[in-house]
Amino acid sequence: MNDSSWGAPSHPGQWGPSQQGAVPAGPAHGAAHAAQTRPMPTVPETGGDQDDRHRGAARPSGPPAGGSRSAEPPRRPEESAVPQKKRAGRDLRAAIGVGVGLGAVIIASLFFVKDVFVGVITAAVVVGLWELTTRLEERKGIRIPLVPLAVGGAAMIVAGYVRGTEGAWFAMAVTALALLVWRMAEPPENYLRDVTAGIFAAFYVPFLATFVALMLAADDGAERVLTFLLLTVVSDTGAYAVGWRFGTHKLAPRISPGKTREGLYGGVAFAMIAGALCMEFLVEGGSWWQGLILGFAVAISATLGDLGESMIKRDLGIKDMGKLLPGHGGIMDRLDSLLPTAPVVWLLLVLFVGN
Known part of the structure; x- marks a missing residue:
């Protein structure tokens, strides 16, 4: 379905009984008009407002039993489709404030001391690995050894900055091997699942981040x-x-x-x-x-x-x-x-x- 039609207002006269049972005025049609305007018996609702709207069914509009309060008149289709004001999906003030603060730290470390910026990359990678492994264990029961993953991730960043692509690949290989060995201390159940997820995390976070260190190493x-x-x-x-x-x-x-x-x-x-x-x-x-x-x-x-x-x-x-x-x-x-x-x-x- 074309998304531009989502929530589009109905055209006047498309739904509702007002234009389905129209009867011309006059005495010749009085009986027919009375029969058609006679209140319909109340039936159990099975689909809510959405079902009624799509079926074009009218609900009784009389006052509730035992009360004198007048019922609210039914809404017209064009009245129910009032456009809503768009809202941002996040706290923009907090997002801007945090973004400016992070930008200041990055710029200061980037142009004054490159080694400090390498530390910023490493810290972001380690925290990102902690978040990813924590969510994987909470939601899927996947237990990735964080210690060899974090140490190997930090080594990838430093090796990429100091030794280039060869250093980054070597650190990635050693990290994968460390994950395989470290996980052997646990029971063998789900061994393949855990080490596979660990190697994925090592490639997804620190190895890709190593390319930032490779850019930084240029003149x-x-x-x-x-x-x-x-x-x-x-x-x-x-x-x-x-x-x-x-x-x-x-x-x-x-x-x-x-x-x-x-x-x-x-x-x-x-x-x-x-x-x-x-x-x-x-x-x-x-x-x-x-x-x-x-x-x-x-x-x-x-x-x-x-x-x-x-x-x-x-x-x-x-x-x-x-x-x-x-x-x-x-x-x-x-x-x-x-x-x-x-x-x-x-x-x-x-x-x-x-x-």
Whole structure:
């Protein structure tokens, strides 16, 4: 069904008895008119207002038995379909305040001491792993060893920053092996399920975040990371604003009912404009047309990342991964679009301007 028809007001005369049993005035039709306007006997309601509305059935409008209070006149279809004011789905004041605070910490650490920013990435990864493993155990009974996962995740970030892609892959392999061995201390039941989920978590959170450290290791690493963050935030904000104001066609109603196609188009447009500006004035050796490609790729990957985490949350039956950030949810609810976007931005920047 076309989503633009959801909640659309009925056309006048489409429902209700007012135009189904109209009788011309005059004495010749008096008896027929009286027979048709005679009150119908009360019958048990089986479907509520929705069933009555679709069947076009009229309810008795007389006063209740034993009382003199007049009954409320039935609403017309056009009166019941009063458009409701759109409301934002989160606390915008808290979300903006937390976003500004996080942005200040990121910018300060990014441009003054790169090593501190590596610590910020590592802390976000460890907290995100804790949220993910906790929700998996609560909702699905999946027990992932957090200690080797957190230590291995931190090692991936540091190894990627110091040793590049080879270091990141080596740390990922060691982390997977540590999960396999650590889980052997528990009973063998669900061993395969737990270690499989652990390897997925290691790849999903710390390994993808390693590409941020790889960007940071470049000579103009601060500018590259800032471009990555700006484009992702601009894409998310543009999609949210345009979708909230103009969105009517659902993008993926089974996964994330709040997302619309119009929001996706808005996110793509905002990200492409921001990408052209960043590549032209922020990244050394970049061009505006490269920024258009980069912005388009960021908008698509950020949307897919958001939908991917929504799939996980729907499978777990939860709304947010955590409550650490007021107005945002948990750390994982902020990393959802950043994680899959990091390797995309890293790869395109390497192709466009090199290492």
